[in-house]
Amino acid sequence: MYRIGELAQRYEVKTDTLRFYDKHGLLTPSSRSGSGYRIYTEADAERLRFILRAKAVGFSLTDIAELLSIELDKSNWACADVKGVVDIKLADVEVKIAELNYFKTSLQRLSDACCGGPESAEHCSILEALESNSSAIKCENQTHDHDQSHYSKNCQSKG
């Protein structure tokens, strides 16, 4: 049995976030104290762990709610329906794994190409590392002005 602050601290989230999950039906505490305090059980904590892990791999809260909803009473959902939902998510996950493996390979190749020897810096662009048929996109010593709403840090000098 945890109060909201305890659960929040244990999983390094804000109490606001837990209230937000409650409000949106993702994680409703198993009970309330006499004075209205949220009381979370170990099962609630497990549900939270699931939510946080799922979020970390890119599921939206809507996705997560759908996954969690497959804790259903069998009379209302056919097995085939469940399998349908799950298989869609599964396909999703498999695509993501494949894509991530592509990035993993690319990043490794980039690391190797860049820091192997004296001729190292010749292929220091991720685009080149990714697909060697790429025409080089090189960064010369352009110094275009930048307003701060830029994501790009291209060519910024260092040191």
Next chain:
Amino acid sequence: MYRIGELAQRYEVKTDTLRFYDKHGLLTPSSRSGSGYRIYTEADAERLRFILRAKAVGFSLTDIAELLSIELDKSNWACADVKGVVDIKLADVEVKIAELNYFKTSLQRLSDACCGGPESAEHCSILEALESNSSAIKCENQTHDHDQSHYSKNCQSKG
């Protein structure tokens, strides 16, 4: 050479999105026509492909900008710096792959546990499928009212 509308159509994004990427320095068209139209080259298109793939696996635009910025002029960045940045992303990607494999296994287990035989629906909760030490979180025929700002679809009846 593509105009903004062509590139957008080819990669199924909005022209607004491309202008947004331009404004934030993620994808600046290689040139402008006399009348100010954005002109994208094949290299720009490749950069866009990278952005879209990276986004799809959960990199933020800030992450992506950082990755793309490693197309740098070697004099300003040391190899070790590049390796540092890349290795951080690599570790990131590896964690994500591991987590996704966990979800893959879980979803497969859920699919199997649920739709194997006549006793099928006994373990139809993803939480149970994930960690069998979980105390069952079951969904009875509660019908609590729901305002629409809910993510959760728990226990909704079907058909």
Next chain:
DNA sequence: CTTGACCTTAGATTCAACTCCAGGGTTATA
């Protein structure tokens, strides 16, 4: 030489997922 499908900008709006704030109740401790 105008119509319509393009393109431009600046700025407002949307959406998800928080995060914070105001105003007020509760509970353990000095």
Next chain:
DNA sequence: TATAACCCTGGAGTTGAATCTAAGGTCAAG
């Protein structure tokens, strides 16, 4: 019994990533 550290609600504000709107320039076809 009062002070601080909790908790509550409702509602406003923030951030990231678009997406839309308004007001206007460009260009090929009829």
